[in-house]
Amino acid sequence: MGVVLDVTVRENTGTGNAREARRNGQVPGVIYGGDEDSVAVAVKMNEVLKALNSGDFLGSMIELSHDGKNQKVFTKDVQFHPVTDFPVHVDFYRVTNKTLIDVEVSVNFVGEETSPGLKEGGTLNVVRYSIEVKCPAGDIPDSIEADVSKLEIGDAIHISDITLPKGAKPTITDRDFTIATIIASRAAVEEDEETEDVEAGDVPATEQTEDTDADEG
Template sequence: MSVVLDVTVRDDTGTGAAREARRNGMVPGVIYGGDEDAVAVAVKMNEVLKAMNTGDFLGSMIELSHEGKKQKVFTKDVQFHPVTDFPQHVDFYRVTNKTLIDVEVTVNFVGEENSPGLKEGGTLNVVRYSIEVTCPAGDIPDHFEADVSKMEIGDTLNISDIDMPKGAKPTITDRDFTIATVVASRAAVEEDAEEDVDADEVPAIEQNPQIDTDGDGEA
């Protein structure tokens, strides 16, 4: 956990108060969860932007500091301005290292250069670029590694093929869902289809019969 943000508590809430905070270079937000009441806060815009640039802000556990007191939180959601793309509001969820949370974790695919199926001209069809898991807030995986180095055309990579760190479990538990498949390229499929057409299945072109114009039975 590398992100620490200083926050101020907002006495006023509502749309007008939030706009006033933004005019003063702050990003309004709220801290909620746990056994405590929700608290309206504000964070300096430049500090939020700096935290976002680290890649460890949204969907990560960070620390908020207020008058010397610190609170671990999970950045649950960030709302952005539709035009400027600047953050407009942040939702922080109170957690401890052991608090179980649901979070999306990116899947990194490795071994593509060694995949027999891809070498034969197949295509890696990615079904899921991320996996939602339940895990402790203090042990959120940076990513999951999906090894496709042994995949042939027609092979499927499922969630059971992904190594999960201790404490992390997929939120989907009723099936062994697909992460990726290796499929034949469209060109290869069309070429195979053409080769499957047997010459005997092509109807012969009947020659025009010769006409007996002399009536002697000979054409």
């Protein structure tokens, strides 16, 4: 387990109590979920900031410690002050290693250097930079790999082409949604259009004028 936070239980709830916690250098929060009642807690601001900077806090399973007892939770949400950008509230969801949760996982694209479409000057058009999956809280993947090494211009990679980590399933199940496509670059499209114009037999306006003059003579 990476992040462990010491929490204190707030006896009272409400806006006033939350403000008092913030004045005391703490971030108010709530623990909910499971078969237990919600519990209002507070965490030291510097500990929350340290956890945020670690990159293993928001959207991750962590542990909360209170009176020597540890509780595994999933950091469901963090609210930030609109001006200072400091955290002002945290929602923790009780979990076990096997609890199924919905979480956004970033997509890591591989094989770009060998993709025929990209080699020909195409562009990787990313439709989804992350995918929401349902997976055990103890096995949240760091990222999901999308291999584009065989894609030609005009090809696409869909969720059915992705090998998801064991135990993970996409939350969208009613369609084979697109992750990314290989599209022709704007320069290539314009070049093709110019080529089509020439092949169509278009004659510059100056040449048309000269032909007309010759006929009149």
